[in-house]
Amino acid sequence: DYLIERFDLVPHQKKQFRELSGGLKRRVVLARALINDPKLIILDEPTAGVDVELRRVLWRYLAEINKDGRTILLTSHYLEEVERLCRHVAIVSKGRVVREGTKDEIAGSPGGLENAYLIATGAEPDHVAGQ
Numbered sequence: 001d002y003l004i005e006r007f008d009l010v011p012h013q014k015k016q017f018r019e020l021s022g023g024l025k026r027r028v029v030l031a032r033a034l035i036n037d038p039k040l041i042i043l044d045e046p047t048a049g050v051d052v053e054l055r056r057v058l059w060r061y062l063a064e065i066n067k068d069g070r071t072i073l074l075t076s077h078y079l080e081e082v083e084r085l086c087r088h089v090a091i092v093s094k095g096r097v098v099r100e101g102t103k104d105e106i107a108g109s110p111g112g113l114e115n116a117y118l119i120a121t122g123a124e125p126d127h128v129a130g131q
Helices: 002-006 022-034 052-067 079-085 103-107 112-120
Strands: 040-044 071-075 088-093 096-102
Touching: 002 022, 022 040, 022 052, 052 071, 052 079, 079 103, 079 112, 088 103, 088 112, 096 103, 096 112, 103 112
Parallel strands: 040 071
Antiparallel strands: 088 096
């Protein structure tokens, strides 16, 4: 019941899954993944295609359970999400880890996390492209 309330599914709990919108389906999938209170949570792009409200609800929930000692492994293309949620970061390019370290180590590079990502993946960061 806690996750149903937390992910604002109460008004929809009598509906069949196929009747739900894409965003509501995403909420159900996330709630089901978390229902057994796992110690290790692996999430692949958990906020891709979700609305701003669910993104914030999920961010708050993940921060809370991480503080309670759970390990969360997530993939994300949203660097603000990485900045907000992660303590340790691995940058992957073409299936290989090309840089890893604490968020502070990587984000502390000139230009922050975004430029660190662009450099590590071989793309051209803004401060180089503008010269």
